Amino acid sequence: MSSIITIKNLCKAYQRGSETVNAVNNVSLEVEQGDIVAIVGPSGSGKTTLVNILGCLDNPTSGELWLNDKKIFEAGLSLSEKELTLIRRQYFGYIFQKFFLLPTLTIKENIMLPEVFGIKADISEQRAAEIMDLLGISHRAEHLPSELSGGEMQRVAIARALITNPKVLIADEPTGNLDTKRTEEIKNLLIDLNRKQGITIILVTHNPELAQIADKVLFMEDGKIKE
């Protein structure tokens, strides 16, 4: 089995007052290693909820989640926050619509931040330089985030996600705050990362053009996937 993430009959329900909201409603899905998967759909359809569970940021209410052959979630099984963090460190890099860069750190320091948390893996000045090179932000290494444009900031966020060498990049509306030109740049970058580094990408987007790069596009509505 070459699928890197597998979910079976996954549900996530929220209690809103007396009403139960099924944000993700019985979804099963396999993500193949090296694929780009795009999730599209109207606002409130459960896209963010779904990718957060795929990225082990959130627990499902019921159903199963596997990473390769390792079972991460099922009813009755719950991992500690520490175990989850260790899994996340090993598998995932995340980028969000907001960039969440630390304002008092330089770009290079922001990118190398995971090193502070004892993630040795491949983090080195050299790797940081390579990644900055790849993302075209080398000349910004010593700048502060406030001196950068939105597109540059998102690239820094991507660099920070890549420095730990994740197997899967989870991107929830990565271009939501960017104009067409910057969106185009990020789009090409994601294609590059996928082709050259073999990174699996799970992408949530409202932008049809960005969704085009996916090997597989999933359309979500009311917590369900309609292909």
Place this chain on the structure above:
Amino acid sequence: MNLLTLAYKNLKRRKIRTGFTIIGIALSTWVLVTLLGFNKGYEQSLNKDIDAMGFQIVLTAKGCPYEAATLMLKGGTGLRYITESLFDDINKDMEVSAATPMLMHAEFDPYKGENGGTIVYLGVDNKTYPQMKSYFEFLAGNWFKNANAREVVLGYEAAELEQREIGDMMLLTGSEEEFTVVGILKRTGTQDDGMIFLPLKTLQEVFKKQNLLTMVGIQLQKEVNATAYEDKLYEIPDIQVVSMAQVKNTIISLVKSAKVIVFSIAFIAFLIAVFGVLNTVLMSVFERYQEIGILKSIGALPKHIFAMIWGETILLCSGGSIIGIVFSYLFADISENLARLFLPFAPNGSLIMLSPEIIITAFTAITLTGVLGGILPAIRAAHIRPLEAIRSDN
């Protein structure tokens, strides 16, 4: 980069808030250091002052002021006398190791200062007095040559006021006679500085106080119980007994009540400062809810977040207390004057003594409080879940 550097850079983000918090800590450190220093300095200075009196017990006639300062306030009146025979009796007591007779005399001098003032003469025995006041040092010259010499020794300030040097002649206000200045004392910081000393016999003769004394200074044998001897002295009629031990205890108990108040104020200041730090750090944790969530999503374990936030608290407290310690050295004079303002009695010499132990105690107390108090916001931050944080803005 490590977690402490990260903590430091986080603090730089809100410079004004961080600054105020640090100033709060610095001020309370200043108060703490100063108080601890005061605790030490005050008693030392007081002991020194009292030892400087040279006598353990002073006898005066009942109701008679024994302080030159009081005498001046009263314009030189109010002196009463005891007889020399009483001194002879006391001198024979086995318990007494040394005794010295003194005669104080005050004269109004219309030319002193702008509106005139009181000049105080002290007639002392040229043998026993110098022995008891063995710590007196001369700027120039020495004591009188003999018991009837027409000579004066000037206290430091008296010499400055009269503008006299050794060998000068001076006319004593209230008499027609000229005296030779034979000695000028170094500053002692006590009332002796303003005094004009004469041989006892000479003073008695010039001002017609034959066989009269105003005071007797007494030193007891080492093994003698001072209180028991004082009780014996009380039996002599029309005599006032002033014991330095009593004076010291009275002052110390007066100061103690002042100290309690000041220490409570300091304690409150300290609490306010610590709560200020906790408030700052907690607030910054809430503000950075999302950011901390992101740190967790990029691999920070709870212990890392804990260490980062804890580090911020510790940096604030230790940084603030170092600044406070510097303050307390820089503004030692101001603290000293403030203390004098509030005290019922302030001895000469420095009231506030700073020492390495005090500095270390204050630094440790404040930093330790920060270390303990910082645990709460740090735990709070460590438990932030990445997801809640990322979502919390929608």
